[in-house]
Amino acid sequence: MASVEKVPMLAEGYEMLTTELKALRQERPKIVDAIEEARAHGDLSENAEYHAAKERQGQVEATIADLEDKMSRAQIIDPTTLSGDRIVFGATVTLLDDEDKPVKYQIVGPYEADAKKGRITYNSPLGxxxxxxxxxxxxxxxxxSGDRFYLVEKIEFV
Structure with a gap:
């Protein structure tokens, strides 16, 4: 049997997945109620409410399965426990770009990357x-957009 590939993740990324999963699990009974109510209206072939509820049920179940899979493979890493002089997962890095402007990124997992918040995934080109x-x-x-050049100015584990 193949081993499960672990995916590094920060604790806050894992917490976001947990919150989303909990919300979806709470939505399940409401969807079942909506399906039952739509069924009560009779002919299912032309019942838009029934089809919409069944479609939402499929989406929710698929998302729940996906979240459970991600969480089962999560390897939670606390950057504050890391140290060293090299960039690793979880590190926050200050770089100087080709115009000597500082840019700051934290190296995170694929499920928590958000470039606007300065969080890039370790498997991105820059990561x-x-x-x-x-x-x-x-x-x-x-x-x-082309080649970019950076100078590593600072490495932090926060």
Whole structure:
């Protein structure tokens, strides 16, 4: 039997999945009620409420299964317990871009990445380029808009 591939995740990312899963599980009985109510209206072939409720039920069940899978494979990492001089999962990194402007990113898992919040996944082009680097390293990353150059200025574990 193949081993389950663990996916690194911060505790807050795991908590977000837990919250979403709980909300969906609470929605289940409401969907069943909506299906029963729509059934009571008679002919199911032309019953839009019934079809909408059944479709929502399918979406909710698929999302619940997906969340349960993600959570079962989660390897929760607390960045405050990490240290060292190299960039690893969970590290917060300050880089200088090609115009010497500082940019700050935290290396996170694929389910918690949000570029607008400065959270990039470890398997993104920049994330891959950063892992294992240390302060003073220059990094070249090819992105859709072209090549970008960065200098690692600071590594924090917060």
């Amino acid at each position: 891959k380029a950063l892992i294992g680097r240390k302060v003073g390293d220059e990094i070249e990353v090819t992105v859709p």
